[in-house]
Amino acid sequence: MEAAFARFVSEHPRYQGTAAIDTLRRRDFARLDREGQVYLDYTGSGLYAASQVELHAATLLARILGNPHSASRASLESTRLVEHCRERVLTFFRADPAEYVVVFTANASHALKLVGESYPFESGDVFLLTFDNHNSVNGIREFDRLRGARTVYVPMAPPELRVDESLLDGQLALARPGGHNLFAYPAQSNFSGVQHPLDWIERAQARGFDVLLDAAAFVPTNRLDLSEVRPDFVALSFYKLFGYPTGVGALIARRSALARLHRPWFAGGTIEVASVQADRFVRAAGAAAFEDGTVDFANIPAVELGLDLLDSVGMAVIHERVQLLTAWVLKRLGGLRHSSGQPLVSLYGPATAERRGGTLAFNLKDAAGAIVDHRRVEKAANEGGISLRTGCFCNPGAGELALGLSRDDLQKCFTESPVRLTWEDLRQCVDPKAAGAVRASLGLVSNFADAYAFASFVESFLDRPAVQPA
Numbered sequence: 001m002e003a004a005f006a007r008f009v010s011e012h013p014r015y016q017g018t019a020a021i022d023t024l025r026r027r028d029f030a031r032l033d034r035e036g037q038v039y040l041d042y043t044g045s046g047l048y049a050a051s052q053v054e055l056h057a058a059t060l061l062a063r064i065l066g067n068p069h070s071a072s073r074a075s076l077e078s079t080r081l082v083e084h085c086r087e088r089v090l091t092f093f094r095a096d097p098a099e100y101v102v103v104f105t106a107n108a109s110h111a112l113k114l115v116g117e118s119y120p121f122e123s124g125d126v127f128l129l130t131f132d133n134h135n136s137v138n139g140i141r142e143f144d145r146l147r148g149a150r151t152v153y154v155p156m157a158p159p160e161l162r163v164d165e166s167l168l169d170g171q172l173a174l175a176r177p178g179g180h181n182l183f184a185y186p187a188q189s190n191f192s193g194v195q196h197p198l199d200w201i202e203r204a205q206a207r208g209f210d211v212l213l214d215a216a217a218f219v220p221t222n223r224l225d226l227s228e229v230r231p232d233f234v235a236l237s238f239y240k241l242f243g244y245p246t247g248v249g250a251l252i253a254r255r256s257a258l259a260r261l262h263r264p265w266f267a268g269g270t271i272e273v274a275s276v277q278a279d280r281f282v283r284a285a286g287a288a289a290f291e292d293g294t295v296d297f298a299n300i301p302a303v304e305l306g307l308d309l310l311d312s313v314g315m316a317v318i319h320e321r322v323q324l325l326t327a328w329v330l331k332r333l334g335g336l337r338h339s340s341g342q343p344l345v346s347l348y349g350p351a352t353a354e355r356r357g358g359t360l361a362f363n364l365k366d367a368a369g370a371i372v373d374h375r376r377v378e379k380a381a382n383e384g385g386i387s388l389r390t391g392c393f394c395n396p397g398a399g400e401l402a403l404g405l406s407r408d409d410l411q412k413c414f415t416e417s418p419v420r421l422t423w424e425d426l427r428q429c430v431d432p433k434a435a436g437a438v439r440a441s442l443g444l445v446s447n448f449a450d451a452y453a454f455a456s457f458v459e460s461f462l463d464r465p466a467v468q469p470a
């Protein structure tokens with residue numbers, strides 16, 4: 001490993017400019033190396049620094065925090081911390097407070113649902129979305145269908161799993177003039193790591209779409225600068241950036257776009273006043289109208305500590321390190337061949353680190369071309385202290401295209417299988433095609449040793465049969 005590291009650094013001297021991450025890892029993430037763990041599921045969740053937890057515990061222990069919806073001292077203290085954090089989130093994403101507001105949510109899915117359930121779709125409107133989307137975006141189609149709007153998927157092409165831009169232009173032309181049309185896509189795919197262009201935002205808006213940017217997989221290792229790109233809605237979960245707190249996400253929305261949404265109900269916290277006898281209510285202004293009940297006031301202050309942590313290292317440094325390690329891993333995996341000359345790794349997504357993040361989806365194939373069951377890969381990784389993820393990562397569209405599953409393949413499974421199709425039924429149904437993949441993702445404190453351990457682990461499958469003799 002030392003020799004490989006020396007070669008890597010001599011080929012990529014810029015890596016040394018990311019040494020602040022090693023210092024951070026030694027100080028705040030010592031548990032990783034103490035436990036001998038190689039964590040490669042940053043797209044699943046970021047990891048938290050010891051200091052975040054300590055500082056948050058100190059805040060909780062020092063203060064009296066009451067339910068924010070009141071004027072008591074304890075209530076005002078919670079309100080002050082929550083509002084301070086709201087401003088901090090805007091600053092972190094360089095969003096102009098005159099233009100954007102932060103709605104605190106439980107997670108990215110909740111932020112996406114708030115938009116979906118409140119978007120004023122009407123008959124003939126279009127909900128346009130990429131094949132490459134998390135299920136929490138796909139689910140919005142159930143809302144648009146209820147209101148008579150059309151769901152239109154933008155296709156992508158393997159092996160890179162990118163969108164054909166000329167097709168996109170054609171689909172952007174489908175917006176109903178004067179209607180409410182919504183375009184949703186991920187800034188970075190949680191399946192393939194592809195980074196879809198942020199200049200689509202302006203293009204889509206110019207064609208009559210509001211844009212919902214799913215930034216959940218992008219923001220942990222990339223700067224999202226809302227003074228440069230101006231989506232109408234941005235959804236994210238904070239634990240993906242820095243592991244803690246869980247249970248807090250955000251919908252960052254343009255004030256003008258938020259004002260166009262119609263919430264289907266009201267709740268405590270979302271109204272100015274409501275009357276039973278008058279059967280009337282008046283909605284609260286701005287973010288409050290979207291925060292049902294009590295926000296997570298004890299945990300929200302911890303979000304600021306996480307943002308401070310990222311700023312202390314710098315998003316550019318985090319981004320640089322992840323890019324360099326990703327490029328190295330991709331090259332190593334691409335070079336792994338069985339004695340027969342057959343490649344070991346079947347990668348789903350771009351084979352270079354250009355316009356992609358550090359999320360790699362793949363399957364392993366034996367010398368005869370048979371796929372190694374991803375569950376076997378995960379089991380072996382666990383035994384080697386490596387945390388990966390397997391399955392379809394809640395992104396069926398990218399998975400179906402990557403694995404070569406056609407509409408017919410899938411419709412057959414849904415119509416011919418039991419009433420309540422399970423994952424295992426689907427897997428059996430598409431056999432011998434794969435129904436899932438393996439995913440490794442790099443993040444905040446990844447280092448060369450992690451990348452090396454992962455490449456060595458994959459290499460250990462060389463010249464082994466996909467199905468092991470019983």
Ligand SMILES: Cc1ncc(COP(=O)(O)O)c(C=O)c1O
Nearest residue numbers: 107108109134186190216217237
């Ligand atoms: C791109 C993307 N969008 C949305 C989500 C949903 O995030 P959450 O489960 O925190 O709501 C995820 C989670 O993996 C994701 O990667």
